[in-house]
Amino acid sequence: MIRIAAPAMAALMIAAPLAAETWDMPTPYGDATFHTQNIRTFAEDVAAATDGALEITVHSANSLFPHAEIKNAVRSRQVPIGEFFLSRLSNDDLAYGLDSQPFVATSYDDAAKLWAAQKPVVTELLAKEGLMPLFSVPWPAQGLYTNGEIKTVDDLAGLRFRAYNAALEEFAALAKAAPVQVEAADIPQAFSTGQVEAMITSPSTGANSKAWDFVTHYTAIDAWVPKNIVVVNQRVFDKLDPTVQEAVMTAAAAAETRGWEMSKEEAAAKTKVMEENGITIVQPSEELVAGLQAIGAAMLEKWNEKASDEAKAILEAYNQ
Numbered sequence: 001m002i003r004i005a006a007p008a009m010a011a012l013m014i015a016a017p018l019a020a021e022t023w024d025m026p027t028p029y030g031d032a033t034f035h036t037q038n039i040r041t042f043a044e045d046v047a048a049a050t051d052g053a054l055e056i057t058v059h060s061a062n063s064l065f066p067h068a069e070i071k072n073a074v075r076s077r078q079v080p081i082g083e084f085f086l087s088r089l090s091n092d093d094l095a096y097g098l099d100s101q102p103f104v105a106t107s108y109d110d111a112a113k114l115w116a117a118q119k120p121v122v123t124e125l126l127a128k129e130g131l132m133p134l135f136s137v138p139w140p141a142q143g144l145y146t147n148g149e150i151k152t153v154d155d156l157a158g159l160r161f162r163a164y165n166a167a168l169e170e171f172a173a174l175a176k177a178a179p180v181q182v183e184a185a186d187i188p189q190a191f192s193t194g195q196v197e198a199m200i201t202s203p204s205t206g207a208n209s210k211a212w213d214f215v216t217h218y219t220a221i222d223a224w225v226p227k228n229i230v231v232v233n234q235r236v237f238d239k240l241d242p243t244v245q246e247a248v249m250t251a252a253a254a255a256e257t258r259g260w261e262m263s264k265e266e267a268a269a270k271t272k273v274m275e276e277n278g279i280t281i282v283q284p285s286e287e288l289v290a291g292l293q294a295i296g297a298a299m300l301e302k303w304n305e306k307a308s309d310e311a312k313a314i315l316e317a318y319n320q
Contacts, residue, residue, distance in 0.1 A: 021240075022055045027083040028067035029060060029184060032208050034262045035137060035228050036060045039083060042135075042230075042255040049247035054240070056081065061185055071231070075129050080236040086122070086136065086229045087165045094303060095121045095311035098318075099138070100167040100226045101303060102296035105318070108264060111138050111225035117317035121310045122229075132237060134252035136229040137259030139202040140267035141222035145215045146198045149282055153291030162190065162199035167299070171200070174295045188213065203270035204263075212277040220271075221284045221292060230255075 025043070029036050036058070043056035065073045070082040071089065090097030098118060099105060105114040115136060123133055144150060146159075153175050161177035163169040164184070172179035177198065182190045184205050190196045191214035198215075200223060211218070230252070237245065275281050284292070304312065 020052055020055065022057060023080045023236075024059060024064060025056050025081045025083070026059045026062075026064040026070050026073065026079055028062055028070065028085070030208065031060050033060075034204060034266050035083065035139075035259070038137060038255055038259045038262055039230065041258065042251050045251035045254060046248055049251060050244050054244050054248070062183070067183055071131075074231055074233050075131060077233050077236060081134075081230065081232045083228055083230045085165065086227045087167060090166045093125055093311060094307040095125060095314055097165065097167055098311065098314055100165055100224055101300055102167075102171055102223050103293050104296070104300065104315075105225055106141060106222045108138070108225065108260070111227070112260070114314075114318050115227065117314045121314050125310070126231060127234065130234050131231045132234045134230045134232055134248070135256035135259065136227045137256060138225045138227045138263050140204055140263055140270070141220075141225050142200045142202055143206070143223070144198070144200050144219040144221050144284075145206055145211055145217070146219070147214075147216050149217050149280070150198075150219055150288060151285050152287045153295065156198065159198045160194070160196045162187065162196040162201070164201075168200065170299055170302075171295060174298060184209065187211075191215070202267075203274065204266050206279075207270035207273040210277070211274060212279045215279065217280045217282060218271070218274055219282050219284050219288070221288070223292065223296075 025039070027036055027039060031037070040058050043058055047055050064079070065082070067084060068088070070084045073079050074082045087097035087100035090100070095118065099111065099114055105111045119133070119136070126133055150156060157176035159177045161172035161175070161179050162182045163172055163179040164181070169179040169181075180190070180196050182196055184201075187199070187205070187209040200221075203218075206218060232248075237248070240248070271281060307315075
């Protein structure tokens, strides 16, 4: 038997490569979406920084889990990591949905300020479910897609209106429209079958779903700047080697910075794509803005009545 001296054994242990691990990561959006592209770069960064010790396989467009199931899939450790639309969790706590409250934060500067106030609370809430946020990236400000120009809120009455969270359902109802839950991937079919007739969403989603095939007008109401969030199961993360943990957090910070810049570039680029494909881009009338802001004010008043102390603290910090 060959005996290895203790110092030599220690050196061999240090030099030994970390055991390779692969994480499956579900995301709700297709490969053309900048969020997915940013996440793929994040995965590449992690693999490179860990020399392959951690590989993240991205499953886009609801191919592994439906959007509504991704958070619980990470929580139950069916997958270690996943992405979802943050305000989908508003039914758990209204703190999650402040970025989808109409006319609270309508610019990237406002959105950044809101996230700074929101992140500590969201982190604490997610921790109670064994989850840890890695990074969050906003969509471009949300605009209105319709057939024909909408000049006042009254013009929305009776329209079947695509909704993607509780706040938008409430918004549609207050506009006397009929909210219908439709995922981003199903937008073209929903319009073609008459399931929906109008929607509020980002220029990214509008261009990626080829909105010019089913609507004629885009009104830049800049109603809110909602975010996606990437979370990891805390127990799974804690089992990683400390050097791998550090690599994940470094890549996550870079993904958040990069994602915000991608979103800003996306807003202008995708609005131009829609215009080039025949959609009429219009600025909202004063009457429409006034009507929409009145709805936003009514929603915020109701929000305050139901919000947790933690959620109210976010709004207070944001308004300072």
